[in-house]
Amino acid sequence: MKRTSGIINPQLSRVIAECGHTDAIVVADAGLPIPLGVERIDLAYREGSPAFLDILDSVLEEFIVERAVISGEMETESPGMLAAVKERLEQFGVSVEAVPHVEFKALTRDARAIVRTGEYTPYSNVMLFSGAPF
Template identity: 30%
Template sequence: MLKTIHPLINAELLTVLAEMGHGDELVIADRNFPAESVAAETVSGLCIQLAGVDATEAARAILTLFPLDTFVDTPVQTMAVVGDPAADIEVHRAMQAVMDEAEGRAVGMEKAERFAFYEAAKKAYAVVRTTEARPYGNFILKKGVVFD
């Protein structure tokens, strides 16, 4: 056990977060996302399992260590609702609140069409699969810089 590291951050996830650099992206996926097949095409090829954790819990833990990119307007991407891309759904609002709180600022988040999201996710560094039950609980986070 390590001090000050959130207990949801396991050794595999800690290693991935430490390996990632500015501009690298991390996918946080729900239980319905094709996480293993997408992860196989990512930079690391890794799908890290966080069982018993929803997307917002996972993000809250990850964002204790992971800065979001401040050099882009929208460092977070989410999957738009099929057939209603402008839909404002609860899981997206909840994630927005988690990100804003973690960063202490309003964080930009853009929506991507389902298949465009899959393609973007394949270019990420790794995938974190949660057991998020809310549909469209999928997010891509762009890593920023730690300024001392």
């Protein structure tokens, strides 16, 4: 469910608006495999652009999140990115659950959409589950 009208990418804006309670959107790095049948919103246009955190910030401005899941490997492979993700989600009262990367990839099969960024930092992926405005 949309929080504001700030995202101008029509595909991303539509997906956020279409989400209901517990639907999931994944903000992903450039390397995350996207399962067949899951909508791909490919924003990447070169290495590092757009940055994962820029897209995450934009999504969090509009998307009501009640839960978030990351790959546990982010803790050891990209601790700086993990700290940045946690900091952003904590602003909305959302804690982060870590699961093995294999399990994370399996969870993405049920995502409403995966937003691919140009991020090259390993394991920079987060699955955001929609909350409700009431």
